[in-house]
Amino acid sequence: MIGLSLNCKFIQKILTGFIVNEVQKAGFSRVVVGLSGGVDSALSAYLGAEAMGAENVYALLMPYRTSSPESREHAELVVKQLHIQSDIIDITPMVDAYFERFPESDHVRRGNKMARERMTILFDHSAKLKALVLGTSNKTELLLGYGTLYGDMASAINPLGDLYKTQIRQLARHMGIPEVIVGKAPSGDLWVGQTDEAELGFTYEEVDRVLYLMVDRRCEIPELIAAGFDERFIRAVLAKVQASQYKRRPPLIAKISARTIDRDFRYPRDWGK
Amino acid sequence: MNRHIIALAQINPALGDLERNLALHEKTAEEAISRGVGLLVFPELSLTGYFLKDIVSSVALPLTSPILGRLRDLSRRIDLVVGMVEESPDFLLYNAAIYLSMGEIQHVHRKVYLPTYGIFDEQRYLAEGGRIRTFRSRIGRSAILICEDMWHPSAACVASLDGMEILIAPSASPGRGGPEEGKTFTNASAWETINRAYAQLFTCYVLYANRVGYEDGACFWGGSELIAPSGESVAKAEYLSEQILVAEINSTEIRRARIVNPLLRDERLDVTLRELERIRREGTR
Numbered sequence: 183m184i185g186l187s188l189n190c191k192f193i194q195k196i197l198t199g200f201i202v203n204e205v206q207k208a209g210f211s212r213v214v215v216g217l218s219g220g221v222d223s224a225l226s227a228y229l230g231a232e233a234m235g236a237e238n239v240y241a242l243l244m245p246y247r248t249s250s251p252e253s254r255e256h257a258e259l260v261v262k263q264l265h266i267q268s269d270i271i272d273i274t275p276m277v278d279a280y281f282e283r284f285p286e287s288d289h290v291r292r293g294n295k296m297a298r299e300r301m302t303i304l305f306d307h308s309a310k311l312k313a314l315v316l317g318t319s320n321k322t323e324l325l326l327g328y329g330t331l332y333g334d335m336a337s338a339i340n341p342l343g344d345l346y347k348t349q350i351r352q353l354a355r356h357m358g359i360p361e362v363i364v365g366k367a368p369s370g371d372l373w374v375g376q377t378d379e380a381e382l383g384f385t386y387e388e389v390d391r392v393l394y395l396m397v398d399r400r401c402e403i404p405e406l407i408a409a410g411f412d413e414r415f416i417r418a419v420l421a422k423v424q425a426s427q428y429k430r431r432p433p434l435i436a437k438i439s440a441r442t443i444d445r446d447f448r449y450p451r452d453w454g455k
Numbered sequence: 456m457n458r459h460i461i462a463l464a465q466i467n468p469a470l471g472d473l474e475r476n477l478a479l480h481e482k483t484a485e486e487a488i489s490r491g492v493g494l495l496v497f498p499e500l501s502l503t504g505y506f507l508k509d510i511v512s513s514v515a516l517p518l519t520s521p522i523l524g525r526l527r528d529l530s531r532r533i534d535l536v537v538g539m540v541e542e543s544p545d546f547l548l549y550n551a552a553i554y555l556s557m558g559e560i561q562h563v564h565r566k567v568y569l570p571t572y573g574i575f576d577e578q579r580y581l582a583e584g585g586r587i588r589t590f591r592s593r594i595g596r597s598a599i600l601i602c603e604d605m606w607h608p609s610a611a612c613v614a615s616l617d618g619m620e621i622l623i624a625p626s627a628s629p630g631r632g633g634p635e636e637g638k639t640f641t642n643a644s645a646w647e648t649i650n651r652a653y654a655q656l657f658t659c660y661v662l663y664a665n666r667v668g669y670e671d672g673a674c675f676w677g678g679s680e681l682i683a684p685s686g687e688s689v690a691k692a693e694y695l696s697e698q699i700l701v702a703e704i705n706s707t708e709i710r711r712a713r714i715v716n717p718l719l720r721d722e723r724l725d726v727t728l729r730e731l732e733r734i735r736r737e738g739t740r
Contacts, residue, residue, distance in 0.1 A: 187636040195695055196630070196674050203669040339672075398632075448508040450671045452470050
């Protein structure tokens, strides 16, 4: 059985509780979130506003010159609906300045740079506003490695990381996020007409079903085939999950001492909180 | 006097902060006392918090600790079940629950089953308890089983054969699985099944005290409950919010359940022992 349907009311309560709790434990009372115009960052902002109060949420819109005007409209719609503070920071000058030296760079390098540029801005604002950076990566993207390490994958706390993309949409609709945002094709907005699903080669609906069975239900490949999934598709998904494992772990430390950080020096992150 | 007022303390302890948690215990106990409660049950590791990892050794207390002295004093006014990390005289650390009454520690249960799978890591940090015993408390013949102990029917069965009328189950259960439309966490539903089943099968009261709050992103779901020997719910706490759940139990309900369902009478201890011995002898386990 594929259990991707959500008890939205219950989840909403858990996630807002999570945000309040973890923000306070870190000694903060505000959050900052980068709004792309997509459903993930919109949902993060909605949850943040409900958890902390609209006055404690700060949104940053960080377009690049090729970003679609529609993305910005949708991000502004979120700001307006939530009555949260916001700022627009155009990342074109810094990104272009860098690539003047590397004009041959492909779209992957350019996309990564933009994502990391936004991350440094978010964390700078974290210090400026005394606000924790709220994450926007969902479980599908995290498992597929479809994100930029130390870019859009970076955050202080992430309320969305255990929800698949299709579940994000359910919760987003439940929380009243406008349908123009929830219903549109997910996109990294790196070039005109880009969509996640075209780039990945499958839809989120399909991949969420197989990921749910593979990860949550621990189904083996023969079981997935028996469940009706195409073997090439299953193997392609598994390969992406394996190839991106390094992105989901902290950097490896060469083990020398009697007590290596994270290996046998193990404390909860909420240590002393 | 067969009726007793019980309270389940659905609290949110601070991770690794004994002093703060002790104050929380005292405050909760004062409120329970003011509501006429005779026994107050705190969740698993209520004095320390749950996902301790390497903090374990820093918050471990010997049973002679002055910190427990404050709880002993409190127990002159109200019976208490408190969760703690117990440090034995030979420096082993146990996930323990103690029953305090009349200024004394009346019973200690050391968690027997230490989960070390999924998000759990207990066996890495703690020693296993080796005893399941009932004891006479103010409310009747009682046994304490801590969290994962409850997932092993053999533990409850042993306690039942040892005379258990009241099953006290402190837990720190983080929500896992789902929750799908119209449902709570998968493991929360499983817990609720277990509590009802044990109450009915062992014809005992089940006092299930679960905590709330978050630790490193894990969400403790609450939902503490008190189940009668008939299997019916007497009282149920909210999910996800702090609460002191107060309810009354009546030991005549145990009698009534055992007359209707004489399961305990019909238990075949000799058959059980013989078959367990055989299984051990044949080495299938």
